[in-house]
Amino acid sequence: MRVAVVGANGQLGQDVCQAFRAERHEVVALNHADVEIKALESIQLALERIRPDLVVNTAAFSNVDRCESEPMTAFGANALGARNVALATDAVGASLAHISTDYVFDGRQKIPYTENEPVAPLNVYGNTKLAGEYFVRAAARRHFILRVSAIYGHHPCRAKGGLNFVELMLKLAKEKKELRVVDDEFVSPTPTTQIAQQLVALSGSSDYGLYHATCEGSCSWFEFATAIFELSRTCIALERARPGEFPAKAPRPKYSVLENKALKNRSLNVFTHWKEGLESYLAQRAQLSSVVST
Ligand SMILES: NC(=O)c1ccc[n+]([C@@H]2O[C@H](COP(=O)([O-])OP(=O)(O)OC[C@H]3O[C@@H](n4cnc5c(N)ncnc54)[C@H](OP(=O)(O)O)[C@@H]3O)[C@@H](O)[C@H]2O)c1
Numbered sequence: 001m002r003v004a005v006v007g008a009n010g011q012l013g014q015d016v017c018q019a020f021r022a023e024r025h026e027v028v029a030l031n032h033a034d035v036e037i038k039a040l041e042s043i044q045l046a047l048e049r050i051r052p053d054l055v056v057n058t059a060a061f062s063n064v065d066r067c068e069s070e071p072m073t074a075f076g077a078n079a080l081g082a083r084n085v086a087l088a089t090d091a092v093g094a095s096l097a098h099i100s101t102d103y104v105f106d107g108r109q110k111i112p113y114t115e116n117e118p119v120a121p122l123n124v125y126g127n128t129k130l131a132g133e134y135f136v137r138a139a140a141r142r143h144f145i146l147r148v149s150a151i152y153g154h155h156p157c158r159a160k161g162g163l164n165f166v167e168l169m170l171k172l173a174k175e176k177k178e179l180r181v182v183d184d185e186f187v188s189p190t191p192t193t194q195i196a197q198q199l200v201a202l203s204g205s206s207d208y209g210l211y212h213a214t215c216e217g218s219c220s221w222f223e224f225a226t227a228i229f230e231l232s233r234t235c236i237a238l239e240r241a242r243p244g245e246f247p248a249k250a251p252r253p254k255y256s257v258l259e260n261k262a263l264k265n266r267s268l269n270v271f272t273h274w275k276e277g278l279e280s281y282l283a284q285r286a287q288l289s290s291v292v293s294t
Pocket of ligand 1: 006007008009010011012013031032033035036037038057058059060061062077081099100101102129148149150151152156157158159160
């Protein structure tokens with residue numbers, strides 16, 4: 001297949017390019033310098049030139065707090081941008097894999113959300129990503145929408161700037177004697193490599209539609225930090241933060257754990273338990289740093 005990856009130099013985009021190349025697909029990487037998805041003509045011209053079989057859209061404005069204060073920019077990239085990619089993809093007869101988020105839910109539920117559960121985003125980011133999903137459904141006949149959650153990869157998230165949660169914890173552990181982490185927000189942390197593998201697996205099927213695509217199990221950020229320090233044998237005094245101790249500009253769901261029901265029903269689910277995903281990430285991280293230091 002010829003695969004065009006939009007947002008190719010992002011945290012997820014880089015692993016997506018690598019995963020498709022590893023399976024000997026032809027990958028055309030499109031960075032922001034190559035296409036502006038807010039402009040229909042820009043993505044149309046790119047896809048008419050490339051003539052892909054599959055377009056993977058990982059591009060988004062995903063800084064949740066900045067989306068709250070810059071709603072027009074967020075709507076431009078996450079909703080209109082998604083619509084433009086969908087229209088341009090459909091026009092060249094390709095299928096589309098679009099990345100969405102767990103933040104389409106309000107987090108009032110206490111059991112994992114399936115694809116059938118009603119959506120009710122709490123913040124601008126979630127609303128614009130949900131609008132993006134609706135545009136994709138309306139404009140691209142052959143689409144996969146993957147809702148992912150709490151992602152982390154070896155390449156930094158460009159929109160958030162700096163370190164993912166795992167790297168941030170490991171850095172802070174070197175700088176501080178004690179750390180306090182929130183214990184009242186529950187997620188399914190998911191390495192980007194597994195999402196990329198899932199995209200490759202889905203791309204071979206014609207089971208189009210909406211998919212929850214996260215690691216199995218769930219944890220609070222405090223529990224995630226505990227596992228990071230245990231598995232990396234890092235000594236630090238870790239405490240639970242008091243509710244409201246770290247106020248954020250945008251409200252976030254307290255529980256956005258997803259159940260990969262549609263993937264499992266079709267025997268397509270590739271995700272491991274989140275702790276296994278973390279173990280692999282830390283092992284790859286150790287390998288990468290030994291390559292750098294030799
Ligand atoms: N990070 C998370 O925890 C999380 C959680 C749930 C869902 N997601 C979703 O996962 C996906 C991937 O996120 P990520 O962490 O890989 O983000 P990222 O590192 O910020 O990458 C996003 C990419 O999209 C590009 N981009 C942004 N606006 C664009 C535009 N208007 N036109 C063309 N390209 C544009 C960025 O380029 P520039 O940086 O050069 O602008 C960057 O290459 C997104 O759909 C996000 O909503 C992320």
